Amino acid sequence: MRASEYPIPDYAAYLWHRGDGLMLALPDANDAEGQMLFIPLTKLDAGEAPGWKFLLHTLAQRRSAVQRGEHIKFATNAKPTAQMLEAALKASHVRETVDVVEEDIFAETTTEETDECV
Numbered sequence: 001m002r003a004s005e006y007p008i009p010d011y012a013a014y015l016w017h018r019g020d021g022l023m024l025a026l027p028d029a030n031d032a033e034g035q036m037l038f039i040p041l042t043k044l045d046a047g048e049a050p051g052w053k054f055l056l057h058t059l060a061q062r063r064s065a066v067q068r069g070e071h072i073k074f075a076t077n078a079k080p081t082a083q084m085l086e087a088a089l090k091a092s093h094v095r096e097t098v099d100v101v102e103e104d105i106f107a108e109t110t111t112e113e114t115d116e117c118v
Contacts, residue, residue, distance in 0.1 A: 017059035050092030054085060 014025040027034035
């Protein structure tokens with residue numbers, strides 16, 4: 001679906017990567033002057049939010065491609081597919097599961113060692 005074919009709601013905002021931050025444009029629904037905000041990337045700690053990391057990475061890749069004068073191609077980091085998003089989210093979930101299992105293993109070892117010492 002082309003963006004021009006989708007009915008953009010009146011409450012929609014625009015978001016793009018700009019240098020060391022994100023620009024957030026909040027247009028007014030009545031064609032009056034809207035508002036522009038700059039959010040520094042340092043204030044956008046993605047932490048353990050894989051979807052947020054994916055969004056930030058995609059916006060940065062789109063900006064880089066346009067600055068290099070490249071056409072943004074489908075199924076790339078600048079224009080990912082739904083399958084690419086799902087794979088990234090799944091990979092993050094697998095990493096989190098492995099981390100939890102490792103923490104449990106170390107927690108059990110520590111408990112056993114403590115019991116033996118008492």
